[in-house]
Amino acid sequence: MLGEPPRRGNPGIGYVPQHQSFDQDLPLRGRDLVQLGIDGHRWGVGRPSRADRKRVTAVIEAVEATPYADAPIGRLSGGEQQRLRIAQAIVGDPRLLLCDEPLASLDLHHQQEITDLIGGWQQRTGRTVLFVTHDVNPILNLVDRVLFVVNGRWAAGTPDEVLTSERMSDLYGSHVDVMRVHGRILVVSESTGSGFELEEPHHLPEIHAGGGPGAGSGAGSRKVP
């Protein structure tokens, strides 16, 4: 990873986990969550330095979470919590950002906001984002390369290369049609008639390059050459 053997807690990697709500009464503000992204792993009681506090404030500003950064985090909406999660992940200025289904359980509007946020950060910094998702559509216009995994089989390449009727039919082992409607992609199979987004009732764990077990999912990544 990043030129080093894989190990736990590599500071060059930021991590946005699947959305899990915080307990309503948890005495923790969004600001504290972001602060933990800087120094949470260090021993000691730890009073944040002036520079750290400034940095936290700046990152919160960058994800537009300032209005609610001092409220108890458990009282915020899913989209607001997810913004603060992203702030927590990028506050350490990672070279690689891992996003594990950051859009799961968000409505379409918030999905778009979170996608724009991650895409915007990527464009400003030129860093790499690895994005695990069941639905490639929200990030389609941001993705450079897709790794599409179905039942342990996979296809990789640019979206245009991978998301074709032939490649998908090959992966699913039966004929499917890939259609582009209003810039979105629909994968429709003959047998079920269900679309790509409806195909998978369950969530997959993280998908590593080379393909993981389980059924259909896409991992997109974008890297500036």
Place this chain on the structure above:
Amino acid sequence: MDQLVHLLGYPFVQNAIAAGVVIAIVSGIVSRFVVARNMAFAVHALAELGFTGSAGAILVGVSPVIGLMAGTTITALFIGTLGVRVRERDAVVGVVMAFGLGLGVLFLTLYPHYATEAIAILFGTITGVSTSDVILLLVIGALTLVTLAVVYRPLTFATVDPEVAEARGVPVRGLAIVFLLIMAAAVAEAVQVVGVLLILTLLITPGASAERLTARPGRAAVYSVAIALTCVLGGILLALVTNVAVSVYVTSLSFALYLGARFLVGPTLLGREQRRPDLGAEGARAV
């Protein structure tokens, strides 16, 4: 009042107050993590098996404080090694607690002459603590506080956000065991004041009250310690002048403070915190 001043001159009262201060500080901080990590049941088990430990200690003629400490520590290690997953934990606590209490009954049967001591452990008698035990309590308390200071930040991270903490290299699993050992020491301490059966009044209530007062972690710790200090010192002093057991006052005070925090002071304080002036117009809108 004169009576109180007079009483404060006695060594046993001074011992009780010295031990009480340390116990309250430890309880205040530990209780916040107990609440956040959902470990009320584990606290209860540690206390009851502390009883088994001290019953065993009395049986063989060792200080009950040492027996208590041994009981809670062994229990903590059992729970820590057997109850790895959260779902598993409560079951393991129940299993270990049942067996341990059985042992406690055995010790009681083997040595039936110490009903007073047994009651002291069950309901607490801080004013009966000997000077050597006070020193032991101070040492255990100081060690616990030092350990807590070292692990405080990663333990907070692992408590509120375990998945990301683990990804950042925080030894979440190891910290869970360290925290159980911290709890073991805190329980052994708090049992001195309120006894085994009323342990939750010091290891849950201060933390639970504090989180009703603030969303800021640092402030919550300060509030929690202040509440625990009020309960313990208030309890000791009231018990001295009225001759009713300390634990009665501690439990009543802590319950009253919880209700006050939850229904009287809390809503105002929390509301004010969320409308911070430096947020400007946007902040007001969000609230």
